[in-house]
Amino acid sequence: MSPLLEIRGLSVRFDVGDATLTAVRDLSFDIAEGQCVGIVGESGAGKSQTFLAALGLLAENAKAEGSVRYRGREILNVPRRELDTLRGRRIAMVFQDPLSGLTPTLRVGRQIEEAARRHLGMNARQARAKAREMLETVRMPDAEHCLDAYPFELSGGMRQRVMIALGMICRPDLLIADEPTTALDVTIQAQILGLLAEMRRELNTSIVLITHDLAVAAGLCDRIMILYNGRLMESGTTSEVFTSPKHPYTAGLLASLPSLASDPATDLPAISGQPPDAFVTTPGCAFAERCLQVMDRCRIERPVLAAHEGRHAAACHLNTK
Amino acid sequence: MTGPLLTVESLCVDYEQRRAGLFSSRARTLRAVDGISFELAEGETLGIVGETGCGKTSLGKAILQLVKASAGRVIWRGVDLARTDAETLTRLRSELQIVFQDPLSALNPRMPVGEIVSEPLRVHAPDISAKERQAAVAAMFERVGLRTEMTRGYPNEFSAGQCQRISIARAMITQPRLLVCDEPVSALDVSIQAQICNLLRRLQRETGISILFISHDLSVLRYMSHRVMVLYLGRLMEIGRRDELFDNPRHPYSRALIDAIPEADPNQSPLGMADALPGEIPSALDPPSGCVFRTRCPIATPECARERPPDECIAESHRVSCHHWRQARSQ
Structure with a gap:
């Protein structure tokens, strides 16, 4: 059975004056039918651009290369008319800021x-x-x-419910939720995550959850993809990634999260340094500069990851010794 | 630790909202902070948590005299800040500093960051020479984990994490005794959040500074605070020592907040989480009568609508504002 969404060698580049910013770098992975996949990464990791590219929603100065297939059919860089049969019908998207997704001057019902x-x-x-x-x-x-209310009259949580209602109206096969709870309060976040879980159970919709928050992804997702600097660093089932992370970046992220169980008396094991520059492409591993287990090889040779086989894998030389 | 450094007594902050009508304009009052009292000791971190509109930012600003309190008192080392003369207030201000959520918008984009950090010294220590000032700035840069040659750069040349370090350097340069941190890590990436948390903790160890740590994130707050205060719609719901409040919350709102935190645990399902705390936060312009939390509270009774619950001291340094806290305990 072919996967619902098959992404191969996807790259997204932005022309910024005389420089080129690379947001997504040679990304390949699958979204299987009925699955909920968490795309996790920090700002600039390329998580949103990957799916904006897939849906033909990139900014004017951006170019996408590679292949994105929906049920075997190529949808990357196809004419708008072809995409219109998919967008909103088979694939729906929910954004972080629900106010920007709603028309301010029309009642919600309309x-x-x-x-x-x-x-x-x-x-x-x-x-x-x-x-x-x-x-x-x-x-x-x-x-x-609510039918007669204008978007500004609703709270953030209610607007996000409206967005989900709009997204689910055609019972899409795939709902792409981009940071759907980031702008919301914790108790409202819990409500919206619960709602997404319910939608999935009742309508069997596949969900892509784009988030910077590992904890949000943990509860909802079956599989997790960790992105860094536009590349896939690790991919596996949620329990594989959370209980036995293979990439030092994933392990570092998990360790640096304060949790209700961590000991407040000791310092948090933080990842040192800054995320790399999207204008620069290094020959080796993008995480090498911040990695505690870095080897000489990591700076010259880029580790590769073949995640579409569905196995737990990481783009790290430690795993291919 | 001796007596409290800071005492806040029944503090209220009101904002007037003018609604211009066609023929008349009527003013409505929004009470952002409603009768909050607490004390802060030397070297202590008090975490302030709550959702949108709970008054946590207004409370921080009122303590620093950045907004005017409409009632109540802020007493800093024995001085009532709202009623003291301008000269004393300016002098005391060097002891009270703030770090904001969005580090980039808190820094002047047209000023080299070294100057940004040295500016408070010009105001609060005008007598020291330019050379001494430079040396102090260089030393401060190193303390917050920045290289001294970075002083010549402009804010837009730095990452969000570095900007937050610069903000912290600016706040610390006058050697303050109280730092109000208003969501200092909320705008930062996960890998940078831990760096800034560790930095603040190290600075506190080194200087014995007191911190008011405002955050909506309970996991971060637990990590940073000695005591925690929970606010809802401008009112204090519960205040107590960290472990006591997390292990044994007595207010149903504290319980709900703790239950709503997603944990990095693949076995936790969000199904059913939606029922943890149903409903929306009411408008602060029209808060519910009696207990403001009653419209979302799982154990509310008619009494809660009639009467505002008193701040009840249920143990040493543990206060709860709930008619039914004895019941909430057994849940």
Whole structure:
């Protein structure tokens, strides 16, 4: 069975004046049907750009190379009309800031109805009923009142529910959620994560969860991909990555997280240094400068990772000795 | 540790919101901080936690006299800061410093970072020579983990983590005795967060400075604080020693906050987490009557709507504001 989404050799470059910024570097991985995959990395790791490229939503000055196949069909750099049959229908996206994804001057009900009419070909009455149904599905408190509200009248958590309702209206195969809870308070974050887990169980939607927060990914995801400097550093099932990380970067990230179980009397084992510059491409491993187990080889030869086989793997010479 | 360095008594902060109508304008009052009292000892870190609109930032600013309190007192080493003369306040300000959440917007983009760090010295120690000032800045750069030749750079040449180190250097250069840190690591990447947390802890060990550590992140807060204060809609819900509050929270809101923290544990499912604390945070313009938390509280009774719960001291340095804290304990 071919995977739902197959990404091969994807690179994304931005023209910035006379320099080139590389956001995604030769990335290859699969998203299997029904899975929830966490794409984890710090700012500039390339996690958002990977999926913006896949959906043809890159900025004007960006170029994508490689291949992205949805159910075996190439979708990278294809004409907009071809993508329109997928976007919003088969693949939906939810962003960090729900306010920027909603039209400020239209009532929430209108916006959901519009999606129902456009994508599902419903008439006005059916669309109205569908909008109400969707708001109830995402457990919106007082759905009736929300239909007539403008986005600014809703709280951050409620807006995110609206975005998820909009995303789920066509029962997509794949929901890409880009930092969906980062702007929310913890108790509201818990509500939204719970909602995503429910959506997945009830509608069997595959989910890509893009996040900087390892803890958020831990509960929801089956598989985890760790990105750094535009490259895939480690890939495996959630329990593999969390309990026996193979890449020193993953191990360092996990160790540096303060948790409710860590001993507050000792210093946090921080990763020293800064993330590398996206304008520079080094011949070796991008993490070498910050790695405690760095070897001479790491600076000259780039370790490779073949993750699409689905096994637990890391792009690190320590694993290929 | 002797008497408290800082005493905050029934502090209130109000913001006036003017709504311009067609024929009239009416003012509404938003009470951001509502009768908060606590003490802070020398060398102690008090963590302040709460969600949006709980008043944690306003509280920090009111203590530093950056916003005016509408009632209550802030007493710093025996001096009532709101009622002292301007000269004394300026002098005391060198002892009270702040570090903000967004390090880049807190630094003047047109000033070399070395000058940014030396500026407080010009104000608070105008007598020292330029050479001495330079030496102090260089020493401070090294203490916060920056190279001395970086002083000539401008803020945009530095990463967010480095900018936060510069902000901390600027705050520490006057040798303050209280540092208010308002979400100092929230805007930073995970790998940098730990660096800054460790730096703040080291500076506290070296100087014995007291810290008010404001954060929405309980895991970070637990790591940084000796005591923790939980706020909700401007009011104090619970305050107590770190371990006591985390191991045995008495307020249902503290319990819910702790339960809502996602842990880096693959066995924890978010299914059902949605029920941990249902509902939304009410508007601070129109807070619920009685206990402000009652609209989301799992153990609220009609009494909670009628009467505001008192700050009850249930153990040494453990206070709770809940009618039913005895019940919350057994949950």
